[in-house]
Amino acid sequence: MAGVPADPNLAAGPASSPWRLALRRLRRNRVALGFLGLFVAIVVFVIAAPLWADHVAHTGPNATHTLERITVGGEKRDVVNPEGKPLGPQWFGAGGKFFLGADSRLGRDEMVRLMYGGRTSLIIGVVSALITTLLATVLGLLSGYYRGWTDSVISRAMDVLWAFPVLLLAIALGVSLAIGGLKIGPVEISGGSIWIPILIIGFVSTPYMARPLRGEVLSLREKEFVEAAVAQGAGSMRVMFAELLPNLWSTIIVFFTLNIAGNMLLEAGLSYLGVGVQPPNSSWGTMIATGNDLITSAPLLTIIPGTMILLTVLSLNVFGDGLRDALDPKSKVRFEAHAGVAATGAAGTEGLEELGR
Amino acid sequence: MRKLGSVLLVLALVAASAVGLAACGTSSSGKEGGTLTGSYASFPDYLDPQLSYTSEGWTALWNSYTPLLSFAHASGKAGSKVIPGLATAMPKISNGGKTYTLFLRKGLKYSDGTPVKASDFPATVERLFKLNSGGVPFYTSIVGAEKFAETKQGGISGIKTNDKTGEIVIDLEKPRGTFTDELAIPFLALVPKGTPAKNLTADPPPATGPYEITNSEPGRGWTYERNPAWASANGKLMPQLPGGHVNKIDISVIRNDSTQVNEVEQGKTDWMQGPPPPDRYQEVKSKYEGTQFRVESTVSTYYFWMNMKQAPFDDLKVREAVNYAIDPRALERIYAGSLAATHQILPPGMPGYEKFDLYPHNMAKAEQLIKEANPSDRNITVWGDNEPENSEATQYYQDVLNKLGFNAKFKEINADNYYSIIGNVNTPDLDTGWFDWFEDYPHPNDFFQPLLSGESIAPTNNSNFSQTDIPELNAKITRLGEEPLGAKQEAEYAELDKEFMEHAPWAPYGTRIISTFVSSAIDLDKVIFNPTFEDDLTSFQFK
Numbered sequence: 001m002a003g004v005p006a007d008p009n010l011a012a013g014p015a016s017s018p019w020r021l022a023l024r025r026l027r028r029n030r031v032a033l034g035f036l037g038l039f040v041a042i043v044v045f046v047i048a049a050p051l052w053a054d055h056v057a058h059t060g061p062n063a064t065h066t067l068e069r070i071t072v073g074g075e076k077r078d079v080v081n082p083e084g085k086p087l088g089p090q091w092f093g094a095g096g097k098f099f100l101g102a103d104s105r106l107g108r109d110e111m112v113r114l115m116y117g118g119r120t121s122l123i124i125g126v127v128s129a130l131i132t133t134l135l136a137t138v139l140g141l142l143s144g145y146y147r148g149w150t151d152s153v154i155s156r157a158m159d160v161l162w163a164f165p166v167l168l169l170a171i172a173l174g175v176s177l178a179i180g181g182l183k184i185g186p187v188e189i190s191g192g193s194i195w196i197p198i199l200i201i202g203f204v205s206t207p208y209m210a211r212p213l214r215g216e217v218l219s220l221r222e223k224e225f226v227e228a229a230v231a232q233g234a235g236s237m238r239v240m241f242a243e244l245l246p247n248l249w250s251t252i253i254v255f256f257t258l259n260i261a262g263n264m265l266l267e268a269g270l271s272y273l274g275v276g277v278q279p280p281n282s283s284w285g286t287m288i289a290t291g292n293d294l295i296t297s298a299p300l301l302t303i304i305p306g307t308m309i310l311l312t313v314l315s316l317n318v319f320g321d322g323l324r325d326a327l328d329p330k331s332k333v334r335f336e337a338h339a340g341v342a343a344t345g346a347a348g349t350e351g352l353e354e355l356g357r
Numbered sequence: 358m359r360k361l362g363s364v365l366l367v368l369a370l371v372a373a374s375a376v377g378l379a380a381c382g383t384s385s386s387g388k389e390g391g392t393l394t395g396s397y398a399s400f401p402d403y404l405d406p407q408l409s410y411t412s413e414g415w416t417a418l419w420n421s422y423t424p425l426l427s428f429a430h431a432s433g434k435a436g437s438k439v440i441p442g443l444a445t446a447m448p449k450i451s452n453g454g455k456t457y458t459l460f461l462r463k464g465l466k467y468s469d470g471t472p473v474k475a476s477d478f479p480a481t482v483e484r485l486f487k488l489n490s491g492g493v494p495f496y497t498s499i500v501g502a503e504k505f506a507e508t509k510q511g512g513i514s515g516i517k518t519n520d521k522t523g524e525i526v527i528d529l530e531k532p533r534g535t536f537t538d539e540l541a542i543p544f545l546a547l548v549p550k551g552t553p554a555k556n557l558t559a560d561p562p563p564a565t566g567p568y569e570i571t572n573s574e575p576g577r578g579w580t581y582e583r584n585p586a587w588a589s590a591n592g593k594l595m596p597q598l599p600g601g602h603v604n605k606i607d608i609s610v611i612r613n614d615s616t617q618v619n620e621v622e623q624g625k626t627d628w629m630q631g632p633p634p635p636d637r638y639q640e641v642k643s644k645y646e647g648t649q650f651r652v653e654s655t656v657s658t659y660y661f662w663m664n665m666k667q668a669p670f671d672d673l674k675v676r677e678a679v680n681y682a683i684d685p686r687a688l689e690r691i692y693a694g695s696l697a698a699t700h701q702i703l704p705p706g707m708p709g710y711e712k713f714d715l716y717p718h719n720m721a722k723a724e725q726l727i728k729e730a731n732p733s734d735r736n737i738t739v740w741g742d743n744e745p746e747n748s749e750a751t752q753y754y755q756d757v758l759n760k761l762g763f764n765a766k767f768k769e770i771n772a773d774n775y776y777s778i779i780g781n782v783n784t785p786d787l788d789t790g791w792f793d794w795f796e797d798y799p800h801p802n803d804f805f806q807p808l809l810s811g812e813s814i815a816p817t818n819n820s821n822f823s824q825t826d827i828p829e830l831n832a833k834i835t836r837l838g839e840e841p842l843g844a845k846q847e848a849e850y851a852e853l854d855k856e857f858m859e860h861a862p863w864a865p866y867g868t869r870i871i872s873t874f875v876s877s878a879i880d881l882d883k884v885i886f887n888p889t890f891e892d893d894l895t896s897f898q899f900k
Contacts (some may be wrong), residue, residue: 066690067687067690083639085636104749106753192767278768
């Protein structure tokens with residue numbers, strides 16, 4: 001089996017596996033590690049949602065408090081005033097209740113919704129990225145390995161999907177599935193289920209990953225290690241999953257992280273347009289949509305979830321780039337050569353890596 | 358003779374000045390002509406007179422499609438008066454209230470030049486039935502209409518017409534006290550015989566009113582231009598109807614109502630249909646009231662319906678519990694000043710309205726009733742549209758249901774399609790949801806017959822969402838509907854209101870307060886707000 005080619009400049013002896021080398025390269029990329037830290041912090045923040053809701057805010061994400069009044073510094077305040085304006089951020093003035101204020105005329109706790117909404121957005125991003133990865137890997141392997149009519153059928157199907165603007169396709173699917181839901185054999189998913197946006201996003205993103213993987217498989221299947229495996233009597237399945245797949249891992253992992261970010265953005269767009277996460281459940285996209293109705297009187301309701309999306313997507317993208325550089329330094333050479341950066345005349349990989357930083 | 362010459366000279370000068378002023382398009386009474394731009398927050402349900410059944414749709418259709426009778430183009434109570442439309446006079450009612458005789462004005466034309474004929478009237482009624490329109494229940498009392506509704510063939514025997522004389526005779530199975538009003542609503546606005554029995558929203562049929570719809574892009578907007586037949590024929594033949602001041606009206610759909618407000622403030626659009634969003638309501642009111650903004654009260658009821666035909670709402674205790682649990686004060690706050698709390702079917706302003714509240718907010722009592730009912734099915738789908746405040750009201754309702762121990766899921770539907778979806782009884786999980794109802798005409802039967810009578814339950818375009826079918830109350834609706842409206846009947850309608858609320862098919866929560874908001878270029882004082890059709894586009898005039 002052929003592994004990821006080792007970077008000669010980083011070779012540290014016979015015990016260094018390609019993964020260990022990649023980890024070593026990743027450790028040297030402080031920017032990527034910094035953004036990984038930010039992403040981990042965001043994950044911890046959203047995982048803590050029930051703790052905050054139960055022990056600090058004492059309310060659930062969908063509980064309404066329209067007519068309630070809270071005491072802040074001995075003063076009674078309406079959660080929603082008679083003109084329909086929600087309470088602004090109270091920080092710890094009310095013991096952590098309404099830390100970021102109320103979300104709308106329904107008087108729901110914005111902080112609690114932000115944390116639960118983050119869970120929804122991340123779950124959709126991660127699970128749909130897993131679906132995309134699974135579909136794209138299988139289709140890319142089949143298409144690239146078998147070529148011929150298998151490749152033609154899969155590639156044309158991908159072309160058809162690719163021909164649709166991704167957001168429009170997702171909106172069309174979202175609208176049509178919102179009422180009746182989805183029924184595939186014994187599996188039935190109701191229209192308001194979180195699985196609807198997950199499946200839609202996972203499905204529409206597939207061509208964007210399947211096509212590059214197919215290209216890589218087309219190249220790998222001509223290598224000597226594949227010929228050797230075939231000569232030893234290995235069947236197609238074994239060649240695809242035991243020989244080719246391990247060589248695709250680095251690409252798959254990088255795509256996966258970038259897909260999470262892209263899919264979270266797509267979810268936010270769909271939810272903003274009302275075809276993603278269904279109210280009253282929150283996601284950062286639905287929170288922006290809710291805040292949009294109060295943009296003049298309570299702009300923070302839009303700014304805060306928007307900032308959370310920005311930070312999460314940015315952290316995943318920067319970390320994903322760092323991971324790509326670590327797992328496959330040659331891809332960086334190819335990318336930068338394309339971009340004309342190689343004009344410096346630096347021939348070695350190490351030199352280009354340094355330049356990239 | 359010389360003196361006469363001077364007088365003639367002065368008169369000639371005055372006349373010339375008047376002509377000159379008119380040519381400039383300005384006079385002391387305002388400017389004629391120009392293009393009025395307006396915005397809707399969502400596209401109306403239909404731009405087809407036989408299909409549209411929303412106040413937004415009727416505002417859009419009123420000045421293009423004229424029935425035999427019409428409502429006076431006036432604000433307030435005066436706007437509830439029924440006047441002749443395409444008919445020469447009000448109907449002659451004979452045979453104990455069962456026969457209506459009208460005559461079509463001679464020389465009327467549609468906007469495509471086709472002459473309007475008396476035989477277009479039965480064709481229009483048949484089209485209504487063929488389309489399974491939401492307006493069907495108003496006209497099933499015409500002799501032969503029920504049979505036609507089933508077979509869609511053979512014509513309606515109870516309508517006889519004579520194209521030569523213009524006579525139209527309508528025989529009813531039984532007297533119907535509301536029929537005069539029902540002849541004046543857009544469902545029976547005449548369209549040419551042979552108009553396809555399909556939704557013509559994208560290509561609306563030819564018009565008889567002062568404006569014709571010349572372009573329609575469903576979901577995006579539509580355009581009116583002056584109906585050429587109005588100037589040549591219809592306008593002179595129907596002097597009781599206004600011809601409008603502007604030459605063209607461009608309506609666009611702007612989904613964000615805050616953007617609608619901004620555009621009116623900046624003069625990019627001259628009018629917004631519907632009120633400013635709650636977020637902006639007070640700001641707009643304080644800034645523009647009296648000059649560009651006016652508060653208008655409507656005759657409407659906002660409510661949550663509960664499907665009485667399926668669990669858990671087939672249990673009276675559950676429906677009562679919901680009524681006790683709903684707090685109309687919270688909903689008033691959600692609508693931020695554009696809703697006045699009520700807890701009954703008939704709204705203020707409707708004949709027969711007598712204020713009462715059988716279910717003052719009491720959460721403990723609601724919980725006790727749920728405990729007693731102990732419903733086995735606690736999974737509920739709650740339906741609502743996506744207009745911001747209606748959506749929030751429905752989310753509040755969902756939270757209330759969850760607090761009562763249900764597992765309520767909110768299904769939010771685009772406002773453009775909402776009525777079509779919940780009006781189809783085959784749509785799955787129609788358990789409970791939001792709706793509002795604005796008067797079709799000033800008669801209390803208009804709230805009971807289409808919304809709560811068992812006879813009104815229809816497979817599509819159903820408006821009895823709670824599927825209420827209580828035989829004794831159906832009979833009472835029918836009996837009262839046959840009688841002309843008087844003090845005795847009003848008292849009985851008030852009693853009927855209470856009787857229905859004792860069965861609690863709905864949890865009503867308020868009546869809408871809306872507004873007219875126009876740009877500074879429009880003369881607000883001249884804008885008519887009709888209680889049935891709301892803002893009258895013929896009354897808009899540039900200063």
